[in-house]
Amino acid sequence: MSKKYFEKENGNWVRDDLNGKQKEFCMCWDCSKFKPELENKGCSIIAEVLNLAAQKEIVLPVWECNNFSAKK
Numbered sequence: 001m002s003k004k005y006f007e008k009e010n011g012n013w014v015r016d017d018l019n020g021k022q023k024e025f026c027m028c029w030d031c032s033k034f035k036p037e038l039e040n041k042g043c044s045i046i047a048e049v050l051n052l053a054a055q056k057e058i059v060l061p062v063w064e065c066n067n068f069s070a071k072k
C-alpha cells in the first residue's frame, strides 16, 4: 500500500488518510484520567506530550500507555 501525504495550509505534512483523525486514534479520549478542560489535562504524561506538540508544531496521538484507565 502506498501512503500519500499532502502539505496543509499551516505547512505541516500529514498522511492523507489520517488527516484530522488524531482524536479518533488517541487513546487518551477513552481514558478516565484525561481531563482536557484542565490546564494540567489531569495527566502529566499527556500534558507533556501536548506541550511538546505545541512547541514543535506537530500532532502526537497516544497509541499505547501503561497508565491507561478505561472510562466506565
Ligand code: SF4
Pocket (backbone or CB within 6 Å): 027, 028, 031, 032, 033, 034, 043, 044, 045, 046, 062, 065, 066, 067, 068, 069
Ligand atoms: S494515562 Fe495515558 S492514556 Fe490516560 S490520559 Fe494519560 S497519557 Fe493518556
